[in-house]
Every structure is written in structure tokens, then in C-alpha cells.
Amino acid sequence: MAWKTTWLLFLLVGVAAVWTARPRTELLNVCMNAKHHKEKPGPEDKLHEQCSPWKKNACCSVNTSQEAHKDISYLYRFNWDHCGKMKPACKHHFIQDTCLYECSPNLGPWIQEVNQSWRKERFLNVPLCKEDCQIWWEDCRTSYTCKTNWHKGWNWTSGYNQCPVRAACHRFDFYFPTPAALCDEIWSHSYKVSNYGRGSGRCIQMWxxxxxxxxNEEVARFYAETMSGAGLHEAWPLRFGLVLMLLWPLS
Structure with missing residues (x-):
């Protein structure tokens, strides 16, 4: 009986360690494990143009920020003009989206592990401020595309993305009839349009x-605290139930 008790104690210690909520600091001031991200955020005084807001603390290098502004850059070989020339006002938003993705150290609460050849992590359902999504859609609605999900399904035989066979080019507002359709769907739910507005401290600002x-530092801190608190609260009933289940045979 003594060896059983000892074994169960070791098991319970292990379970407690695994189920303990992740420290809140792991969700703050972090970079994704992805293709071009730095290992840790830090100052980058010469970030290029639209990426410059992150220069005090960035997950992107100067070179990455420069490439983010180029068509079919070495970053991902992505062609914004796959259905004719994208309007400059529209492209402006996609460059800003790229800068947020590459440079922001404030997306930790939404980082998820993925099994992809080009990255090990992504962000999912980032609460994007409703104004940023609305303006993005308005500035892009008269540009053209051929797909609703830009993460996958392209023809890459030329070395950059082209529309797949039988995918017709239509205006953005054909494939994305609402701002939410654009922001939620275009990158496989990387974003989720928030009901909150800019300055609320509850949504991520692209600009x-x-x-x-x-x-976005305040926003990340709010969600990190919420998630960490919920994780700890939800874990205790499970732990307690397992303790009872494991100790019952010893009674």
C-alpha cells in the first residue's frame, strides 16, 4: 500500500505541474516562432515606413520591414496584384497588416501552435478594432481578388501566387460582402472583428x-490576465476530481 501511495503522490505532482496555468508573462512581450520573426522583441530604430510605429520594441528586423513594403517580396512571394493592379489605398492596409504580423510583440494571448513547414506558431482570433476593419474593407471593396481565403489554395507554379483555375476575379465586396467577412476570413481567422473601438483597451489596433x-500593450495585458485567471480557475475542479478518482481505491 505504501508504494501505491508514493506513486500516486508523484503522479499528482506531475498533473498539478502540467495543469498549472501558464504564467501571464509568457503571453506578454513575445514573438511568434515563425518564418521571419526575431526570437525576442527589442528596439529597431530604422524600421521602414509603415512598420516604424513598432521601432521601440519590435519582433521584426529592419530588412523584414523593408520587404513588407515590396510586391512579391522574399518574405512570402505574395502577389497583391493577382487580379490586376490593387489600388494603393487598399494595398496600404495589407502592408500595415504585414507590419502588425511581423513586428508586434503584443499578440501573445492569441498565439497558437501549428504544424506548418514555414512556421511553428500563428495567431488566431485577434480582436481587431472595428474601425480598422471597416476602413480596410472600404478602401479595398473596389479592388479585385479571386479568393476568400488567402492562406491556401493558390497556384504557386510561377514562384508566386496566382489565381487557381476557374477562380474568377471579382471585386472585393463580391467575395467579402461585409467588413467582418474580409477581416475574419481572409487569413483563416487570424483576426476576429471586435465590437470594441479604438482606444477602448479591448481591441488590437492595426494603426x-x-x-x-x-x-496594444494594454490590450495584450488585459487579455493575458483574463486568460491566465480563467485557466487557473477552470483547472482546479479537474485537478480535484482527479485527486478523488486516484485516491478512492486506497480508501
Missing amino acids: FDPAQGNP
Whole structure:
């Protein structure tokens, strides 16, 4: 009986260690394990143009920020003009989206592991401020595309993405009839349009004035605290139930 008790104690210690909520700091000021991200965020004084708001603390290098502004750049060989020339105002948003993806250290609460050849992590359901999504859609609605999900399904035989066979080019508002359709679907639910607006502290801003600080730091902190607290609260009933289940045969 003594050896059983000892074994169960070791098992319970292991279970407790696995189920303990992740420290909140793991969700803050972190970079994704992805293709071009730095291992840790830090200053990058010469970030290029639209990526410059992150220069005080960035997950992207100067070179990555420069490539983010180019068509069919070495980053992903992605062709924005796959259905004719994308309007500059529309492309402006996709460049900003790329800068947020590559440079932001404030997406930790939404990072998920993935099994992909080009990255080990992605972000999922980032609450994008409703104004940022609305303006993105308005500026892109009269540009053209041939797909609703830009993460997959392209023809890459030329070395960059082209529309697959039988995929017709239509205006954005054909494939994305609402702002939410665009922001939620275009990158496989990387974003989820928030009901909150800019400055609320509850949604991620794609655009911000660095002179006023990075508002996404507060947002990440709020969600990290919420997630960590919920994880700890939800884990205890499971742990307690397992303790009873394992100790019952000894009674």
C-alpha cells in the first residue's frame, strides 16, 4: 500500500505541474516562432515606413520591414496584384497588416501552435478594432481578388501566387460582402472583428501613433490576465476530481 501511495503522490505532482496555468508573462512581450520573426522583441530604430510605429520594441528586423513594403517580396512571394493592379489605398492596409504580423510583440494571448513547414506558431482570433476593419474593407471593396481565403489554395507554379483555375476575379465586396467577412476570413481567422473601438483597451489596433505609445500593450495585458485567471480557475475542479478518482481505491 505504501508504494501505491508514493506513486500516486508523484503522479499528482506531475498533473498539478502540467495543469498549472501558464504564467501571464509568457503571453506578454513575445514573438511568434515563425518564418521571419526575431526570437525576442527589442528596439529597431530604422524600421521602414509603415512598420516604424513598432521601432521601440519590435519582433521584426529592419530588412523584414523593408520587404513588407515590396510586391512579391522574399518574405512570402505574395502577389497583391493577382487580379490586376490593387489600388494603393487598399494595398496600404495589407502592408500595415504585414507590419502588425511581423513586428508586434503584443499578440501573445492569441498565439497558437501549428504544424506548418514555414512556421511553428500563428495567431488566431485577434480582436481587431472595428474601425480598422471597416476602413480596410472600404478602401479595398473596389479592388479585385479571386479568393476568400488567402492562406491556401493558390497556384504557386510561377514562384508566386496566382489565381487557381476557374477562380474568377471579382471585386472585393463580391467575395467579402461585409467588413467582418474580409477581416475574419481572409487569413483563416487570424483576426476576429471586435465590437470594441479604438482606444477602448479591448481591441488590437492595426494603426496607432507611436508618439502616444503603443495601445496594444494594454490590450495584450488585459487579455493575458483574463486568460491566465480563467485557466487557473477552470483547472482546479479537474485537478480535484482527479485527486478523488486516484485516491478512492486506497480508501
